Amino acid sequence: MRKIFDNAVLLPEVGNLVRSGYAVTMPVRGNSMQPFLSDGRDAVVLRAAGVCPLCAGALLLVRTADGRIVLHRLVRREGSRLWLQGDGNPGQTEEAALDDVLAVAVAVVRKGRTYPVSGWAWRAYSWCWRHLGRWRRYVLAVHRRLAL
Secondary structure, three states: OOOOOOHHHHHHHHHHHHHOOOOEEEEOOOOOOOOOOOOOOOEEEEEOHHHOOOOOOOEEEEEOOOOOEEEEEEEEEEOOEEEEEOOOOOOOOEEEEHHHEEEEEEEEEEOOEEEEOOOHHHHHHHHHHHHOHHHHHHHHHHHHHHHO
16 A cells, blocks of 8 residues: 655655665655656655765755755755756746755666666766756757647
């Protein structure tokens, strides 16, 4: 039997588990990381933030300045200030503080296959996606039309 928990309950617990040294595999919920991570299909493996350097491109589970908890890509860091963006949200960013990072993704499970975020495939995808700039919205529009 599959149980579904509200993000407000689940995500703080995930943060507690990774701070205790556990790796947590969590299914992706929502569409903000599309087209490459899809709701209900894919998952992420999360570890404590100290495991990986927090540089542009990293997938972070964070509590944003407005109190939401999101899994988004780090697009910019200035000292302890972080700017994040979902892959499917080309025009919207969130801000968070370094202390608000709950976990870092160390692997993604996409369509049943595991990709370490330090591997060449995921790094190449991340680099390309981040450098598409304003073209991302057109790629997303095509993806959404084909996915229907």
